[in-house]
Amino acid sequence: MISQGSKLPNATLAQLIADGMKEHTVTELFANKKVILFALPGAFTPTCSAAHLPGYITLADEFQAKGVDFIACVSVNDAFVMKAWGDSQNAEHIMMLADGDASFTKALGLEMETGSFGGVRSQRYAMLIENGVVTTLNVEAPKAFEVSNAETMLAVL
Structure with missing residues (x-):
């Protein structure tokens, strides 16, 4: 598992924007930036929709005021699915x-096997990344939502 002080592995992440599909390499996306990245098991799922994403939406201005370049989910x-979920949450x-x-x-x-729920999914976590290096990593215990929420991450800045 990745740890604090580690450089993020390179991979490609996709984002649907107005102009169509945009692919981001992790190395380029997080270079020379201060970013909050949080992950969750699935879009439109209960805790993710009721608490995890909404917390970051509500506190987005406060993260920006503390020097965060962007917040990524x-x-x-x-x-x-990610675009539809973001649109439905006003994200x-x-x-x-x-x-x-x-x-x-x-x-x-940070993967987990959920079987018939959805197969391989992400564990719930949040990290502060500075120039591609993980400076804070908060991974939730199974079925917990205590250390990856927006309030906890705002407090580390």
């Missing part, structure tokens, strides 16, 4: 990223 879903200030084949999640060592 990643899930093992496709870019169409215009959150970069909604798809890890469709779970390659980024697996490279981090």
Whole structure:
């Protein structure tokens, strides 16, 4: 599993934007930036929709005021689902990223097998990334939502 002080592994993440599909390499996306990246098991799922994403939406301005260049949400879903979920949550200030084949999640060592729920998904976590290096990593215990929420991450800045 990735740890604090580690450089992010390179992978490609997808984002559906107005002009169509945009693919981001992790190395380029996080270079020379201060970013909050949070991940969750699935778009439109209960805790993710009721608490995790909404917390970052609500506090987006406060993260920006503390020098965060952008906030990104990643899930093992496709870019169409991530865009639809972001639109339904009014997440215009959150970069909604798809890890469709779970390659980024697996490279981090933060995957989990959910069986018939959805197969390989991401564990719930949040990290502060500075110039491609993980400076804070908060991984949730199974079925927990205590350390990856927006309030906890805002407090580390």
